[in-house]
Amino acid sequence: MKRFAYGKVLYIDLTTGEYEVKPIEQEEIKRYLGGRGLNGKLLYDLISGKEDPLSPENPLIFGVGLLTGTPIPSSSRYTVTSLSPLTGGFGDGNSGGFFGPEMRFAGYSHIVITGRAKKPVYLYIEDDKVEIKSAVHLWGKDTWETDALIKEEMGDSELQIACIGPAGENMAKIACIINNLTRAIGRSGMGAVMGSKNLKAVAIRGSGKVRVASKEKVFKVLKDFRELIKSDMSFKLFSKYGTPGLVDVYNSRGVFPVKNFQESWLPDAESISGEVFIKKYAKKAKACYNCMVHCSHFYELKDSHKEEGLEFESIGALGPRIGITDYPTILKANHLCNRYGLDTIGAGDVIGFITEVFERGFVSKEEVEGLDLCWGNSELVPVLLKKISHREGIGDLLAEGSYRAALKIGRNTEYYAMHVKGQAIISADPRGLRGWGLGYAVASRGADHLRAYPVVEYCFTPEKAEEIWGIREAVDRTAYAGKGKLVKWCEDVRALADSLGICKFITRTAYLLPQQLNQLIEAITGVSFNADELMKIGERINNTEKLINIRRGFSRKDDALPERLKKEPIPEGPSAGMTIDITDILNEYYQERGWDLKTSHPTPQKLAELGLK
Amino acid sequence: MTNKSILVIDVEKCTGCRLCETVCSLDHEGVVAPKETRISVIKKEETGADIPVVCQQCERPLCMEVCPSLAISRDERTGTVNIDESRCIGCSMCFMACPIGGITITKEKKMKKCDLCGGKPLCADHCPTKAIEFLPVTKVTEQKRRKGIRKMLTLLNY
Structure with missing residues (x-):
C-alpha cells in the first residue's frame, strides 16, 4: 500500500509534563482521511464517555487535514476537537489562517492534549522540539496581547499562535480559540476546554517539507482551479x-x-x-x-x-x-x-x-x-x-x-x-430553509450550518437534484420532500472537506463533488479513491461522531429544533407565514442514514457496513 | 538586453495568501518548503501589511560584489543574478550584504535566490490578485505613476 506522508501525533499530558510521538495507523488514514475525521476517531478511542468536558481527562485534539499545508488551494484549515462543555457531547471548531499549515510544516498531523497544568502554561513547538513554558505572566491578557508577548519573548515574529483570551481562561462555555488575531476555532466552547487545562496558547514553528505525489498533477489542479472559479x-x-x-x-x-x-x-x-x-x-x-x-x-x-x-x-x-x-x-x-x-x-x-x-x-x-x-x-x-x-x-x-x-x-x-x-443557531432562519433546519437539528456538534452546509438547496437546479437524489423538490427551500436525502449527502461530502483541511468556500459549489475532491487527494498523496469510497468515508466520520454523542446519552429527542420555530411563523417579509416541523424529514434522514427511527442510533448493520463497533 | 523585465509588486493588492511561496518552492525544490522558498510574504497582522519580498536582480548586485568565491554572476542577456551552487562555499556573505533579504538560507546553509524561473516567474503567473507582475522595464514607469496619481485623479474627478 502506498504510504501517506501524514499521521504523526504528538501526545502531551499537561499534568505530568510528559509527551510522546506516535504514528497513526496508515489504514486509519484510509478510513478517516485526517483533520476532523481522525480527530473524531482519536477522541472516540480516548474517552469512555463519562468524562466531564472541563476535567483534565477530556482530551483536546488539534488536527490538520490530509491536505493542509499542501499546494492545494485553500488548504489552510485545522480542527480542534473535544467533548464540548456547551453541548455536553461531541464538539469541535475549525479555523483557517496560517496556524494549520505551520503545524503541518512542523511535521504533526495531530496534537492530543490531556491533563491539567498546575499553573498556566503554553506549548512551544518547533519541529521536534516540544516545550511546556510558563504562561503565568500571560494569564489575564487578551488574545492580541498574548500573541504579541509570545512572539516577543521567543524573538520570532513568524510564530503561529493559537490562544485563548479571558473568556477561555474563565471557562465561558462560548469561548473560542483564536489564531492569527482574528481567526477562530469558534464553536462548541473549545476555548473553555483549553482554559480548563490551564493552557493559554499553542505556539508553533515548522521548517519541514511537504511532499507531493505529482508536481505535474498539482500544477494542473492549480490551473483547472483558476478556470473553474471564474464561473463559480x-x-x-x-x-x-x-x-x-x-x-x-x-x-x-x-x-x-x-x-x-x-x-x-x-x-x-x-x-x-x-x-x-x-x-x-x-x-x-x-x-x-x-x-x-x-x-x-x-x-x-x-x-x-x-x-x-x-x-x-x-x-x-x-x-x-x-x-x-x-x-x-x-x-x-x-x-x-x-x-x-x-x-x-x-x-x-x-x-x-x-x-x-x-x-x-x-x-x-x-x-x-x-x-x-x-x-x-x-x-x-x-x-x-x-x-x-x-x-x-x-x-x-x-x-x-x-x-x-x-x-x-x-x-x-x-x-x-x-x-x-x-x-446557538446561526443567522439563517430554518423556518424558511427546510434543509438547513434539518441540518441544524442533526449536526453532531449541535445547531450548526457547516456540518451539512446545504447551499445546494438554493443553488442547484431541479435537474441536478433529480440526478443526485432523484427528487426535484430537494432544491426547493420551502418544500420538505427529499430533505433527508439532501442533508445526509451534504453531511457526508462536507465531512470530506473538513478532513482534507480545505475550506468550504472552495468546496461550497466549485469543488463540491467527491470525484472532484479525489483529483486533489491524488495529486498530493498519489492515492486515488472512487466517489463511493469517499462518500463512505464521509459517512463513517459522521457515524463516529454520532457514536460519541450516544455515549453521552443523546438520542432522537436531542435532534430537535426549538419549539418556537414550529409554533411562531415568520411575521413579515419574503418568507412570511413559514414555520418548520422536521418530524417527517427527520424520519427520512434516519432512514437514509440507516439509523433507528425511535432512538436515532445507528443500526448494527450500518455499523458493520462502516466497520465500526 | 532590450526585453528586460522585472517583478513589480503592488502591496495593496497582496492578500497575504503565500501561494507565491508555495509554487516557488514546489517548482524549484519539488516540495512545499516554506523555509526554502525564494520569495516570502512578510506579514504584520495588526496592520494588515502583506509584503512579498524577493530578489530585485540589481544592476550592481551587492551579493555578487561580496561573494568571496565568485559564485554569483549576472546573466547580461536575461538580467538575472545567479548563484553557481558548485562554487558557493556557504559563507552567507551574500545574505548579509543584500539590503532587502533577497537571499534565502536553507537548513543545510545553502544560499538560494530567485532566478525568475528562467523567464516566466511562477509567483507572478499564479498570483490570484496580480499583486506580483512580471513586466518589461520599458512599461513599468508610466504604469507606476498612473497608480501613484490614482487618488489625485479621483479627487479631481478625472
Whole structure:
C-alpha cells in the first residue's frame, strides 16, 4: 500500500509534563482521511464517555487535514476537537489562517492534549522540539496581547499562535480559540476546554517539507482551479464582498433573524450590507494560506480599531439578532470578541436571549444588575461582552450560552433559547430553509450550518437534484420532500472537506463533488479513491461522531429544533407565514442514514457496513 | 538586453495568501518548503501589511560584489543574478550584504535566490490578485505613476 506522508501525533499530558510521538495507523488514514475525521476517531478511542468536558481527562485534539499545508488551494484549515462543555457531547471548531499549515510544516498531523497544568502554561513547538513554558505572566491578557508577548519573548515574529483570551481562561462555555488575531476555532466552547487545562496558547514553528505525489498533477489542479472559479457563484460573491455579501442573500429571502428570531427580515438591510462594508470600512482583500478566494478583508473603523474580518455570522449575531443595524457597533463588538476570545455567534445569541426574556418579564431588573437591556442598545453590548468573558455578575450566567442560562433561570425560558443541543443557531432562519433546519437539528456538534452546509438547496437546479437524489423538490427551500436525502449527502461530502483541511468556500459549489475532491487527494498523496469510497468515508466520520454523542446519552429527542420555530411563523417579509416541523424529514434522514427511527442510533448493520463497533 | 523585465509588486493588492511561496518552492525544490522558498510574504497582522519580498536582480548586485568565491554572476542577456551552487562555499556573505533579504538560507546553509524561473516567474503567473507582475522595464514607469496619481485623479474627478 502506498504510504501517506501524514499521521504523526504528538501526545502531551499537561499534568505530568510528559509527551510522546506516535504514528497513526496508515489504514486509519484510509478510513478517516485526517483533520476532523481522525480527530473524531482519536477522541472516540480516548474517552469512555463519562468524562466531564472541563476535567483534565477530556482530551483536546488539534488536527490538520490530509491536505493542509499542501499546494492545494485553500488548504489552510485545522480542527480542534473535544467533548464540548456547551453541548455536553461531541464538539469541535475549525479555523483557517496560517496556524494549520505551520503545524503541518512542523511535521504533526495531530496534537492530543490531556491533563491539567498546575499553573498556566503554553506549548512551544518547533519541529521536534516540544516545550511546556510558563504562561503565568500571560494569564489575564487578551488574545492580541498574548500573541504579541509570545512572539516577543521567543524573538520570532513568524510564530503561529493559537490562544485563548479571558473568556477561555474563565471557562465561558462560548469561548473560542483564536489564531492569527482574528481567526477562530469558534464553536462548541473549545476555548473553555483549553482554559480548563490551564493552557493559554499553542505556539508553533515548522521548517519541514511537504511532499507531493505529482508536481505535474498539482500544477494542473492549480490551473483547472483558476478556470473553474471564474464561473463559480461562491467565488464571485466572496472574492468581492466576503461573507458580508450574504446579508443580502439571506435577507432577500426573509430568513435573516432579527431580535432573537422574533422576526426574520429587515425591510432595509442596506446599512449592514456587504456593499457598505466594502465601501466604508474595507481597506484591502485578505486571504488564508494558498487561497485564491480571498473572502476576508482588512478593515478599519476610524478612531476605534483595525483588524482582519468581517464574517456574515458575526454581523448577524452581533447585529439584527440583538436589534443592532449599524456597522460601528457590530465592528466594535466583533473586535472585542476576537480579543476576549468569545464566539461571536454564541455571544450574540445569548445577548438576544437575555434581552428577550427580560423584555417579556421572565427575569427582573435586579436579576440583570439593573442593566438597560433592550434591543439595539449599542452602549450595552461591549459591557455585556466584558462581563461574559470575565464571568462578572450577570456575565457568569450568560457565559453558559443561551440554553444553559435558560436552564438556570428556569421559568420555561428555554422556549426563547435558540439552540440545538445547547449550541446557538446561526443567522439563517430554518423556518424558511427546510434543509438547513434539518441540518441544524442533526449536526453532531449541535445547531450548526457547516456540518451539512446545504447551499445546494438554493443553488442547484431541479435537474441536478433529480440526478443526485432523484427528487426535484430537494432544491426547493420551502418544500420538505427529499430533505433527508439532501442533508445526509451534504453531511457526508462536507465531512470530506473538513478532513482534507480545505475550506468550504472552495468546496461550497466549485469543488463540491467527491470525484472532484479525489483529483486533489491524488495529486498530493498519489492515492486515488472512487466517489463511493469517499462518500463512505464521509459517512463513517459522521457515524463516529454520532457514536460519541450516544455515549453521552443523546438520542432522537436531542435532534430537535426549538419549539418556537414550529409554533411562531415568520411575521413579515419574503418568507412570511413559514414555520418548520422536521418530524417527517427527520424520519427520512434516519432512514437514509440507516439509523433507528425511535432512538436515532445507528443500526448494527450500518455499523458493520462502516466497520465500526 | 532590450526585453528586460522585472517583478513589480503592488502591496495593496497582496492578500497575504503565500501561494507565491508555495509554487516557488514546489517548482524549484519539488516540495512545499516554506523555509526554502525564494520569495516570502512578510506579514504584520495588526496592520494588515502583506509584503512579498524577493530578489530585485540589481544592476550592481551587492551579493555578487561580496561573494568571496565568485559564485554569483549576472546573466547580461536575461538580467538575472545567479548563484553557481558548485562554487558557493556557504559563507552567507551574500545574505548579509543584500539590503532587502533577497537571499534565502536553507537548513543545510545553502544560499538560494530567485532566478525568475528562467523567464516566466511562477509567483507572478499564479498570483490570484496580480499583486506580483512580471513586466518589461520599458512599461513599468508610466504604469507606476498612473497608480501613484490614482487618488489625485479621483479627487479631481478625472
